[in-house]
Amino acid sequence: MERIPILKMGPFLLVTIQIDLYDRLALTLENDLINMVSQTGARGVLIDISAVSIVDSFMGRILGNIASMSRIMDAETVVVGMQPAVAITLVELGLTLQGVHTALNVEKGMELLNNKLGDNLEPDDEEEEDQDDRND
């Protein structure tokens, strides 16, 4: 059975959707992602849809589901790389992707996830103290 690969990078999971999804493939991805979040304890999910030319209400619902389910499991979801034509169409369709963070590209998406993760961590003073002279 066809599957979308999910990559683990540090505390995050990365998914790049390279093909136009049909419904069952999207549902499989939703399922796989939630299982991966649970298994790996990932704190963020980044979904790159820059190669996706169509997001209809079903696909939009899947993205929303992934975000809600991940949040319940303490992981944030960011969708990156949406094509302008897709964004225009989504708004006219009436889909607002509530609860889903978005960013322009993978780099900005990672930044957003890192910030979200940083917000939740205890302030870490050690890093500054570590910068003492180690020349000896």
Add this chain to the structure above:
Amino acid sequence: MIVMTKDTMDIVREQDVVPFRNRVREFGTRIGMSLVNQTKLITAASELVRNMLKYANGGKVILEVISHNAKTGIRLTFSDQGPGIPDIAQAMRDGFSTGRSLGLGLPGAKRLVNEFDLKSTPGEGTTVTVIHWKHGR
């Protein structure tokens, strides 16, 4: 209204959807439709074809390049022999769904295309016709 190109596709399973969307894209590219208008039309088509699969176990779609008053566009006719829609006004309302969905399919599809027509007879089936012009108006 002059029909310039015509094609018919049977939609009987989920895997037929992606080739169908690609066919619509081909038609759009052939008449020089902009990417945004192509995306709107294909998204609307995707919603309608899903309804056909979900509620009527499939049906067929007629794809046509049409010309009218010096305008060129694409007409898609979705017909099925499903249960039909008893209350069309209700089905066209945002957020209404008898399935487990967002209820954006029909009203959303209507917003995305230039012309939208829905005819349904309970017990006999449903036909939805949409037209989207090359320049989106």
